[in-house]
Amino acid sequence: MRRDLEKKVRRIDKATDDLRVREKDSDSLKLEENVFDVPTLKNLYNLSRKGIIEAMGGSISTGKEANVFHADGSERELAIKIYRINTSTFKAMEAYITKDPRFVNIRPKKRDIVFAWTRKEFQNLKRARSAGIRAPEPIITEKNILIMEFMGENEVPFPLLKNVALDKEEGQRIYHIIVEYMRLLNTEAKLVHADLSEYNILIDPKDLSPVFIDMGQSVTLEHPNAREFLHRDVLNILRYFSRFGIKESPEELLSKIKAK
Ligand SMILES: Nc1ncnc2c1ncn2[C@@H]1O[C@H](COP(=O)(O)OP(=O)(O)OP(=O)(O)O)[C@@H](O)[C@H]1O
Ligand SMILES: [Mg+2]
Structure with missing residues (x-):
């Protein structure tokens, strides 16, 4: 057991290190402690291994359902939206999802609803852009993480x-x-x-x-x-x-x- 735990901690340390999370101020650090639970950290780490995220930046927004961060991608700036699994508006999310014909087969488990919600935002942004609307280009989703084009410049949204x-x-x-x-x-x-x-x-x-x-x-x-x-x-x-x-x-x- 102990060995397992040690391995786990080492893995998290390494993931954090690999992500080179910039420690801008204590506020954003505190926030990151809350958002980056172990599975999310693991998913962020996978995205950095794939070369999609090069470095995590500061917090842009802390909303009711999600937190948005700035990040550097390999070619351009990124916005990373991380939905919280324990969102306070989960009940509303569930109603939206279960009535949407595109998501009728979703198992109604909390995390699955949040993952479906994340994929739904990706698809909606894509459809909006295809119709000629200016919206951030969605790049990839991974569980409760949506990576998209950063609408702004030099870390300023x-x-x-x-x-x-x-x-x-x-x-x-x-x-x-x-x-x-x-x-x-x-x-x-x-x-x-x-x-x-x-x-x-x-x-x-x-x-x-x-x-x-x-x-x-x-x-x-x-x-x-x-x-x-x-x-x-x-x-x-x-x-x-x-x-x-x-x-x-x-x-x-x-x-x-x-x-x-
Ligand atoms: N692609 C993006 N590029 C730059 N900034 C962004 C991007 N997406 C979101 N933001 C910033 O993050 C904020 C929150 O994003 P969004 O509205 O998508 O999340 P939210 O969960 O609805 O937040 P809230 O609960 O506060 O409404 C936005 O108001 C905007 O300032
Ligand atoms: Mg909003």
């Missing part, structure tokens, strides 16, 4: 829409692109984002172009709650953009973005 100061003209320009993305998501990708708001849209400061993120909860049009989710997305977007003089009604916006 693009700001959230809610944190960008815009004048009326800029706000309206961004609104029209978002409407076009919502239309493409519906008519081409046949998806509803289901958590679309100023919190899940990044803005590229170079050209003020919007980037959709956070698509774990996105559902196909067949999902029983798809209409309700779409309606909620529409209300969120109209609420936010009313400050830039957008006065469309929910029905007007819906008619622009819905599949005929």
Whole structure:
């Protein structure tokens, strides 16, 4: 037993070392202690052995369901989203997954639901991009880890829409692109984002172009709650953009973005 334990500890030490986890400040260290449980650490280590991750960077975000980290890849910067197995919103996740026709055969065990959720976000991002929407390119998933293109530069992520100061003209320009993305998501990708708001849209400061993120909860049009989710997305977007003089009604916006 003791030998086993020693071996295990050595393996973890080595994995940590190989990942060259940068110890930026005590806060991110504490966070990493929480997120990097042994299986996650092992999976990160496997991803580094495959050459996908070259070095783990600092924490970008600590959310309700997942933590997002910066990392260096072999050619470009990466964002690493690690879903927590013991997420507080697990019950909601389960309802989303079990009603999604693409995931009917998933065994309803907690970790399996979280792994399916991770794969679902990968697929949703891919479908959104194929439809012409700007979203991070998903690269690979491994259990509860999603690796994707880092939307930002030099370890600095693009700001959230809610944190960008815009004048009326800029706000309206961004609104029209978002409407076009919502239309493409519906008519081409046949998806509803289901958590679309100023919190899940990044803005590229170079050209003020919007980037959709956070698509774990996105559902196909067949999902029983798809209409309700779409309606909620529409209300969120109209609420936010009313400050830039957008006065469309929910029905007007819906008619622009819905599949005929
Ligand atoms: N590909 C990416 N590139 C750069 N930053 C990213 C990327 N993906 C996510 N982020 C950053 O991490 C944050 C959290 O990501 P995301 O919204 O996908 O996770 P979340 O679990 O929904 O978080 P929350 O529970 O807070 O909503 C984003 O607000 C964004 O700042
Ligand atoms: Mg989010």
